[in-house]
Amino acid sequence: MSEHTSRLTKLPTRGHLPHPQRRPLPRQTEMGRRRRPVAMLALALGGFGIGTTEFVSMGLLNYIADDFGISEAQAGHVVTAYAMGVVVGAPLITTLTGRVPRRRLIIILMLAFTVGNGLSMFAGSYGMLMVARFIAGIPHGAYFAVANLIAASMADPGKRGQAIARISLGLATATVVGVPAAQWIGSVLGWSAAYGVVAVIGLFCLAGLWHSMPHMTLMPMTRPSTEIGALKNAQVWLTLASGAVGFGGMFCVYTYISWTMTERAGYPEDMMWFVLMVYGIGMVIGNTVGGRLADWNISRSVIAAFLIMAVMLVAFYFASTVAPLAILLFGLVSVGGGILTVNMQTRFMDVAGEAQNLAAAMNQSAFNIANASGAAIGGAVISAGYSYSAPALAGAGLALAGLAIFIPTLLLYRRQLAAAAAR
Structure with a gap:
């Protein structure tokens, strides 16, 4: 085979064009000044979603009670189920996932949170809703723990507290914007729609984390x-x-x-x-x-x-x-x-x-x-x-x-x- 023929055999044929290669994600030490605020914003968006779903349930209890034909006291157990997920999930996940790369872990946690709220949206019974809220609560504490540590690790010297505050700001902003908006949507379209809004926020957060979060090479396992x-x-x-x-x-x-x-x-x-x-x-x-x-x-x-x-x-x-x-x-x-x-x-x-x-x-x-x-x-x-x-x-x-x-x-x-x- 001639050199010319050999080169021709390496050219892509129709229907077999090469796929564009995704630009590799940088390590934490290679992260540019533009990527850092985007990554921090994605982390804070996760906190915004978590804060919205945690507090909006309290304003939806009367709608949940009417829909399933239960008392408001029974509906209040929905809030308890979420809190129990937080209490169980936070120490268990953080203890057992110390060797999981932080970028991968924060994405998995937000995925679990999104799935839990999606299940809450489609829950057809009181029991299913209880299970869905428990699942949604499991990644809550671990997400904030890992997100705060990531923020501290990415912070400039002497700015650790301000970096952590940016993540907490997502939760605080949820009480101003996210909770009232989701509660209004729940009152107009039904309580399940409020959890659907939270699931959409989770999807946006996942997209932001996937594209902006670097490999956290400075965080020890x-x-x-x-x-x-x-x-x-x-x-x-x-x-x-x-x-x-x-x-x-x-x-x-x-x-x-x-x-x-x-x-x-x-x-x-x-x-x-x-x-x-x-x-x-x-x-x-x-x-x-x-x-x-x-x-x-x-x-x-x-x-x-x-x-x-x-x-x-x-x-x-x-x-x-x-x-x-x-x-x-x-x-x-x-x-x-x-x-x-x-x-x-x-x-x-x-x-x-x-x-x-x-x-x-x-x-x-x-x-x-x-x-x-x-x-x-x-x-x-x-x-x-x-x-x-x-x-x-x-x-x-x-x-x-x-x-x-x-x-x-x-x-x-x-x-x-x-x-x-x-x-």
Whole structure:
């Protein structure tokens, strides 16, 4: 065969044109300045979807109850099923997937989240919906844990807190935009449509992660035994306790805010969306400020956040009959909560050693424990015959209790650092 004939045999024939090769994804160290903000935006979009589905269910319970012919108390178990998925999935996934590349894992988690919400949309029975909500909740905590660690790893020096705040900003923005929009769609087109909106958000997030997320080569792999090592760390447990107790103060009020505003302040029920929007704006402000404060001083920021929550909750109790002032103070409570969210997440990373994944997930567990306990404590106060604004005082007590746990934890940590430096 001649050289000319040999060259001809290598030319593509009709119907067998070569497929365009996908441009290989860069390693983390090769990521350009343009790709980083796109990747961060994709991660935050995932947080936006998760925040939307977590909070929108509370406003859809009456529609779900009517559709399946069940009581609103039974419909409330839908929220519990999601929370149980979070509590089970967060530590289990982060412990067992330490050797899975972070890019692959974050995509798998968002895929599972999207599937869970898609199943929620098509659930034809109460039991199927319960299962679907549990599935949707499983990747929640692990997603935030991995996303926050990815953001911290991609951050410029001295900007770790701000990078983590950008991911949390997705969740905070959901309370301002995502939840009201999805709830409105659910009220017009049926509750299942709201979960369909979340599934579409998940698909957009998947596309963004697939095309923008680099190979996270600077993030070390870990073994399950290494992650479980976090459970032997007193600082991890004490920080978890501080967050689980202190965050509960915010949920003491949030859970019963509709009754407080309508019964105590005489606020129109059809305007409650504005109250929740103010709360969401406060979370956005708290996350943004909290990221900068975390880069300044984490410990002082946590203390300040607890104090802001405690003071604003007490003020809310006394001002709960004056609607404009109550709404403002409710928003300021969420500012403290937003600051606390970012700084607690950052502190978990500092005290966890090599068990970064499990420790980061435990912050999500603390948040959901606080959600459940705060609602229960607030409900017990109301059941005891006190007014709808009384849970605010219980919430202030929880915020101060969280601070009372955190201060000795901080002193112990400083003593441990000093002892290690002296060796």
